[in-house]
Amino acid sequence: MVAAKVGVLLPKSGDYSSIGTQMEDVIRLANDHMGGRMTLVFRDAHGDTESTVTALEELVIDEGCVAILGPLIKTDVMAAAETAQALGVPLVALSHAKRPTDAGEFVFRGFMPIRQQIEALVSHAMDNEGLRTFGVMFPDTGFGTHAAESFQAAVEARGGSVVVSVGYSPEATDFRSDAKRLGGKDYTARAAEYARLQRDAEEKGMDPSKVVLPPSVELDGIFIPDSWKRVGLVASALAYEEFAIGDFRPHRHAQRVALLGLNAWNNPGIVENGGGYVQKSVFVDAFSPAASRPGVENFVESHRSVLKRAPGVLDALVWDATHLVGEAVLAAGPDRAAVRDELKEVKLASPVAGGGHFGEDREVARDLLVLTVAGDSIREWQPPALDPTPSETP
Template sequence: MAAALLVSCAVPRPRVLGPSDAERRAYDGAIATARRDASQGRTRLAAFLEQYADGSLADDAGVALARLELRANRPQEAERWLVRVLRDHPKGDRADTARVELAKLVAARGDGERAWRIARDVRLSLLRDDERADAYRLFADLAKQRGDAAARLDWLARLRSATRSPDAVVAIDREIADAIAALPLDALTSAGARLGRRAPAASVWLRAADLALRGGDRDTAVRALAEAEKLSLGDAEAQQLARLQAQLAMRTQPAGGDAPPPLSYVATDPGVAPASQASGAIGVVLPLSGPLAKVSEDVLRGALLASGVFGADPASASGLRVVVRDTGGKPDRAAAAVRELGQRGDVLAVVGPLTKEEVDAAGGAAQEVGVPLLALTRHENAARESAEVVRFGLTRRMEAEVLADHAVRALGLLRFAILYPKDEYGREFESLLWQAVEARGARVVAVSGYAPNATDFTKPIARLLGPQAERPADPSIATPPPPPLVDFDALFIPDAHDKVAPIALQLVASQVSGVRLLGPSGWHHPDLLRIAGTAVDGAFFTSGFDPTHPSSLIREFVDQYQAAYGAAPSPFAAQGFDAANLVGVQLARGAQTAGDVRSGLVATQLYPGVSGVTTIDATGDARKRPFLIEIRAGQMASLE
């Protein structure tokens, strides 16, 4: 009720311009007493207010007395004195301090609306520096209660500027980061405009650009990046700006040779019933025993999830059946499995196998029995060996095209080096990237190879580098080794994560810096980060699956797979899911024969799958766009 007196306050008492000498002595004496003994100080300040109720220092005494009451855990008495200050001295130089203190008390009781009505009349310019910080905190908390996210961010920014304690600044920064992360796009643009050039405007605009890009709002992304570019940026913010500008450029020019556009460019609803609602039978032929058993198990899990026969409510199970055969990694067993499935009469398509040798053998059998084979191999010529083979795997050529496109067109990298293993995999990738880079106007300026079983990469790295600067002629002068001449701004390493990690560490040891590392899908493994740490920060690579992608299609797949199997899906699981799903889509569209299924498969255009966007031509050759993933602050993050 005390705060309610503010609504109908009495006429202010007249004020004199300054305290008399007697008033000043009485006030100073009461304050000195309060510093020694709070209880006696309360008594003397109360007596002072009785004697000098209309004095210049009455509002000072009222605020001081209220604070003493608060320290004595007597909030009601504190509130009474604050209300009296505002009633008797609403324009006094301590009235605004009283408003802040009173609003804090009322807010602590849970009456945020009344606290706001009290606080909104505070004149911030009349507060002392330490009191102004208190007011900023009050306004930030009240804005949060009122649901005004942009205002809360503004007040937190002011609070940070007024805070001197490093620990307190760190805590406020966490609040600001959480506040920014919780804001929708429209609130971010509003907050950015309100902040002007004050921190954290840069973080706000960068977050707005990120959300706009994820949502396909190019105009807002352009505006947000332009606003961020005007501001003073820290190193992390400058890196984020460059990354977002690269993403914008990639979306403006979604090239990549013959690759389909990124998933974010394509509607993620295929426009047909999901495969799990189809009827019929799909064959799955994989090396479920042998060296590729784990990979095959992942593919099978993905296929089963697409069909709806595993992890679903049996009452809602579909009529789509999956018939599984194990090849053991043997080409003859793969051919026999496809032949047997094709002769059953109910299997209208087969997903698998994996290796080129198995696909070559199974392709002949598929042609014999007239059943389409959705092969998961990466080899480009697989579809040309048999009229029934539809090659669904991601090719190395497509990976090289997309890597080169992002590096040159989005990041502006023009001078490349290639460090590759001297095996079939490394040599093919070296040739493919070289062609892709030069087709985009960039150059390969250094190439070095190493034995596939190498563990020391010092010499291969040295062959990439120019001569070191000369040491001083006088050997008595102790100087550190001069840095090498690094004549390239990007280094392509076509190898698996377990080789890339030590290479990255040895690059650091060789003083190679300022170079962007890039590689193929073999990099996509958590051990790369665990072993290489910051040595791979800023690197990017392709992958057949990106669990960090913002698409709802991928989020749902990850959630369903986790629920069904209790594990995160791998790129192989994503490929199996899409392959089975694409066959199921043909059945859902009404395909009655194996020929109908193949006709539907080779007419596939920009199919949005969890393993990427796929187009299949009339020869049965799939063009799949790989995902691009960047290593950013020790985490793998989508570049889409």
């Protein structure tokens, strides 16, 4: 039986060529893992929309590919999606770009959109930890604004509330003024309270100039859609402004405020960078090499053995997407419409990134991991152990 041709659109030149090479290696490894059931045909898609469309047309018309994996770069994705729909070839986009599936029924997405992460995070925060009232500190970028707005919508849909939202410059390194705004610290309106706190400090032999007003808003959690490198700085500013985060308590009766994030927090560097301020913080991701999911251990071992590096979430997402296409092609044969139909039905037994099938919206229905900083490592979140109830003496 001749292996069906599957086209792959990845950046092989330009600024993202290193990521394209990384993804190509994973796709080849995944195909080998499936016994080479696909003949892979690679083409360059580096952000030039016209050349990407031309490459896609060549893959379908000249090469006879029955499905397409990619592209990656968001400027390429919608043009590729519309072209694939017009040509009647299934395309599984490997991108976070907004809703490529809107192009039509031949277009799927194999990556993890932001709204999927936010839905999982909010579900956990409100259903598992009982948080109801939130603040948001976000970078004032397109991504940060979109994440903040999506978070608020998800919280309000579940009956919670976002009572304060503060944007900050993406170039900032000192976030104390932003943390002060989050806490509603109007030193003019609260002058009498501030003077009293300074007098109390002086009476206790403390430096009154170091006194800060406590936050005037009560929050259960603070959402920070930024990278792990920035989170430590933001957390430090929040602690300075007397938010009770991580292991820090401004006073012994302070109630902990949970820090919440997305998969950009999932890096071991957050532990050292954030110190005690990020302990017990919670974030979501599709993959962790230490996850207890079936198939993860073998995936990590083969990755290290063949590619000589540890896999990350990008590798895991591409691995699962390649397996979804491979399973569909095996079942459908050379008919493109049949491949499309099989993509809607295929189910992976052991997806390493939590996404074993496509939902009705042709997005991967993904079961995300909830992760937390615990001591000197990142671990899967576990509910607090309950104290055993003593049995009554008969």
